[in-house]
Amino acid sequence: xxxxxxxxxxxxxxxxxxxxxxxxxxxxxxxxxxxxxxxxxxxxxxxxxxxxxxxxxxxxxxxxxxxxxxxxxxxxxxxxxxxxxxxxxxxxx
Numbered sequence: 538x539x540x541x542x543x544x545x546x547x548x549x550x551x552x553x554x555x556x557x558x559x560x561x562x563x564x565x566x567x568x569x570x571x572x573x574x575x576x577x578x579x580x581x582x583x584x585x586x587x588x589x590x591x592x593x594x595x596x597x598x599x600x601x602x603x604x605x606x607x608x609x610x611x612x613x614x615x616x617x618x619x620x621x622x623x624x625x626x627x628x629x630x
Contacts, residue, residue: 538619540567544626561630568627571620589616 543564546552554560577585591610597603 538622540564540571541619541623541626544623548626548629568623571623575620586612586617586620589613
């Protein structure tokens, strides 16, 4: 979501990028990291999204230890949706 929010804020003019384009560079770097490490292309032309943590329980403390102890899931919508949003912003550049 951070990559998406940075790109959308730039596009809508809520923030001005630095003269060196550092905000755009950081967003592109984050997107490239996501595609290189978390997106897996399948032989049938589809893709999978890796390393999404299953969270959302309201009956725990929700601290760091809780978060890092959760199992990871393939194609969980919480991570996939954020990736799709940042992908749309990348396409709009």
